[in-house]
Amino acid sequence: QVRLVESGGGSVQAGGSLTLSCAVSTLDLNAFSMAWFRQTPGQQRTWVACFESMGSTRYTELIQGRFTISFDKAKRTLYLHMLTVKPEDTAMYYCASTWPGMYDRDTCSVDRLDYKFWGPGTQVTVST
Secondary structure (H helix, E strand, O other): OOOOEOOOOOEEEOOOOEEEEEEOOOOOOOOEEEEEEEEOOOOOEEEEEEEEEOEEEOOOOOOOOOEEEEEEOOOEEEEEEEEOHHHHHOEEEEEOOOOOOOOOOOOOOOOHHOOOEOOOOOOEEEOO
């Protein structure tokens, strides 16, 4: 089992910055894909960015160039650094992980169905 806990959400003005964190409980930090998803009321949860254990990253075009995903193995923490935020970035942000030690692809996954573990989410609200 993997326990994920997000933090760092809050209210920010458009154009500002915010860093989300996701603490990971597992001791096995090899062969995994982790990702950030976001969801607004009444909408499906959508993929934002992902990180694969060998270091590859991918981003949705909606946030390309503004957000950066990173992973600190020593701290067992996944980050989402959000710059130049926009009102349309307002959402509940979720951290997700595949089964640790079992991911065998070269790139991280953008498919919600690949992710077996989810955090409770952290709310980000961007005001004009």
